[in-house]
Amino acid sequence: MKALAIDLGGSHATCAIVQDRAILASEVVPADAAENLSALLARAAQTFAQLGKKESLALRDCAGIAIGFPGLVSMRETRVVSTNAKYEDAPRLNLAQWGRETLGLPLRIENDARLALLGEAFAGAAQGFTDVIMMTLGTGIGGVAMIEGKLLRGKHSQAGCLGGHIPVLYTGRDCTCGGKGCAEAEASGWSLPLVFRDWPGGERSGLAKYPSIGFKELFAEADAGDEVAQKIRDRCLQIWCADAVGMVHAYDPEILLIGGGVMKRAADIVPVIQAHLNRYAWTPWGKVQVRPALLGNHAALLGAVPLLTETLSA
Amino acid sequence: MKALAIDLGGSHATCAIVQDRAILASEVVPADAAENLSALLARAAQTFAQLGKKESLALRDCAGIAIGFPGLVSMRETRVVSTNAKYEDAPRLNLAQWGRETLGLPLRIENDARLALLGEAFAGAAQGFTDVIMMTLGTGIGGVAMIEGKLLRGKHSQAGCLGGHIPVLYTGRDCTCGGKGCAEAEASGWSLPLVFRDWPGGERSGLAKYPSIGFKELFAEADAGDEVAQKIRDRCLQIWCADAVGMVHAYDPEILLIGGGVMKRAADIVPVIQAHLNRYAWTPWGKVQVRPALLGNHAALLGAVPLLTETLSA
Numbered sequence: 001m002k003a004l005a006i007d008l009g010g011s012h013a014t015c016a017i018v019q020d021r022a023i024l025a026s027e028v029v030p031a032d033a034a035e036n037l038s039a040l041l042a043r044a045a046q047t048f049a050q051l052g053k054k055e056s057l058a059l060r061d062c063a064g065i066a067i068g069f070p071g072l073v074s075m076r077e078t079r080v081v082s083t084n085a086k087y088e089d090a091p092r093l094n095l096a097q098w099g100r101e102t103l104g105l106p107l108r109i110e111n112d113a114r115l116a117l118l119g120e121a122f123a124g125a126a127q128g129f130t131d132v133i134m135m136t137l138g139t140g141i142g143g144v145a146m147i148e149g150k151l152l153r154g155k156h157s158q159a160g161c162l163g164g165h166i167p168v169l170y171t172g173r174d175c176t177c178g179g180k181g182c183a184e185a186e187a188s189g190w191s192l193p194l195v196f197r198d199w200p201g202g203e204r205s206g207l208a209k210y211p212s213i214g215f216k217e218l219f220a221e222a223d224a225g226d227e228v229a230q231k232i233r234d235r236c237l238q239i240w241c242a243d244a245v246g247m248v249h250a251y252d253p254e255i256l257l258i259g260g261g262v263m264k265r266a267a268d269i270v271p272v273i274q275a276h277l278n279r280y281a282w283t284p285w286g287k288v289q290v291r292p293a294l295l296g297n298h299a300a301l302l303g304a305v306p307l308l309t310e311t312l313s314a
Numbered sequence: 315m316k317a318l319a320i321d322l323g324g325s326h327a328t329c330a331i332v333q334d335r336a337i338l339a340s341e342v343v344p345a346d347a348a349e350n351l352s353a354l355l356a357r358a359a360q361t362f363a364q365l366g367k368k369e370s371l372a373l374r375d376c377a378g379i380a381i382g383f384p385g386l387v388s389m390r391e392t393r394v395v396s397t398n399a400k401y402e403d404a405p406r407l408n409l410a411q412w413g414r415e416t417l418g419l420p421l422r423i424e425n426d427a428r429l430a431l432l433g434e435a436f437a438g439a440a441q442g443f444t445d446v447i448m449m450t451l452g453t454g455i456g457g458v459a460m461i462e463g464k465l466l467r468g469k470h471s472q473a474g475c476l477g478g479h480i481p482v483l484y485t486g487r488d489c490t491c492g493g494k495g496c497a498e499a500e501a502s503g504w505s506l507p508l509v510f511r512d513w514p515g516g517e518r519s520g521l522a523k524y525p526s527i528g529f530k531e532l533f534a535e536a537d538a539g540d541e542v543a544q545k546i547r548d549r550c551l552q553i554w555c556a557d558a559v560g561m562v563h564a565y566d567p568e569i570l571l572i573g574g575g576v577m578k579r580a581a582d583i584v585p586v587i588q589a590h591l592n593r594y595a596w597t598p599w600g601k602v603q604v605r606p607a608l609l610g611n612h613a614a615l616l617g618a619v620p621l622l623t624e625t626l627s628a
Binding site (some may be wrong): 072082147148152153155156157159160165167168170171179180181238239241243247249250251252253279280281285 | 386395396444445461462466467468469470471472473474476477479480481482483484485491492493494495552553555556557559560561563564565566567568593594595596597598599
């Protein structure tokens, strides 16, 4: 089955024509997330037309359009429920109508992290598993769940996609979600500079020389022996571990996939989380396997076919 | 519909004949949780026979037997998966066979907290809602979830029933579940004496005079102006609040029920958790309602009819 896929990110959107587990053609469209989604969709339609022409693929042979959106999405109602400083016009758009009128195809939309998990289950590291959680460690922390082969969505479409917003430090710092002490507020790309700013003795650390600190700088300085960097890195690992236990206890998965920018350092991360789950998660049936996600930026695009073919219950 | 119900507790088991939303007759059977479940079930069968005779109810008119068990249970396989120092022989028993041969009735078993939530949804505080979480604050902390009208169970039957074991303090104390910093390890009946033992200045607190400290003593001393008791009480409230946010973010409920022994002080607890969720939970659709559970010790018994009539998917 062929499908069109759009993965909406903060700085760009990727448009792809996919066939089952393969990406036939794709093109990155520069995007400013602050802009309107409606303008971006117009450019996506042009991009699909060009891609189809270049690759001699008839768009009308596609089964539909799948969109991954960075915010809360009601897949059943084909609409964006809540945005987070990105594409603020999205909740007001009639996306199904746009798909029908512009491309002549049915459209489904899903939260981008959920769509990526669907891709990993269909074509990546979770193939063959029905009960999977995925953590994405990057600027934010994504945490999504698939239970018995279905994405968990819940009443208001926000079950099973806020794993990064489980409080792991009840006295912790404010989160952009409005919460307090969420894993994301304590150990994500955006919160790392705040953690460093408040760290005693930070001004004497090698980290102080960088205009902005990300996980790349953190791991590099920790490797170079910087003590503050080592302590902050270890604290991040502990927080990711606690968040992983919370998600395992909440969702009862067979495997945990970990993705995101930090996974360039997978060898420093996966074994630590695996050992922590082995020791601290209550799983009398056996051990949850921890694996790196495989598909990277392609994961959400490869979620298109399973999203479009999913059977919806009443 | 009539049914037999057994709610297994640590110090006693309650046997009841129920009809839909009413308990027709019940009797408490003393139990030592360390004893064998098989011995207790034999006594339960005698108790049902006596109850039936006394109340002129024919047991064969009942649709089945529902058991609430304090441990991990596979409802689909009608078996206990993991015990926690209670009824250690339970995983080896063929419960369906016992029900058929001893009482001539089909049998289903479920985790006791899940069964209580089913009862509250059928006949108590959650009537009319499909998406509900329930926290039980007592010796331990129960945390169970119903999503779209169904108890959440997951691959190994342990999804949606370990809400008390979400880590809310990643550096926290060891939990009996094997975890670390779980809500239960920081703010439950069993962990309260440990928290007090480690509290700076505890020896000068009014709490020091009690041979054993429970929430009753904690709230009483806090009311009397004891500063340590006030601080520990407030810490417990903060931890329950963080756990509530974790469960709301994980399961996307419309309402949160709170039950357990501490709810004698509901007026000191419910408004605090409601205000915390209003402020810190990310629920763009509206506000999660916090309500006291209504059925107390009857909740699991009144879960019998919905448990026995539940349609199982393949």
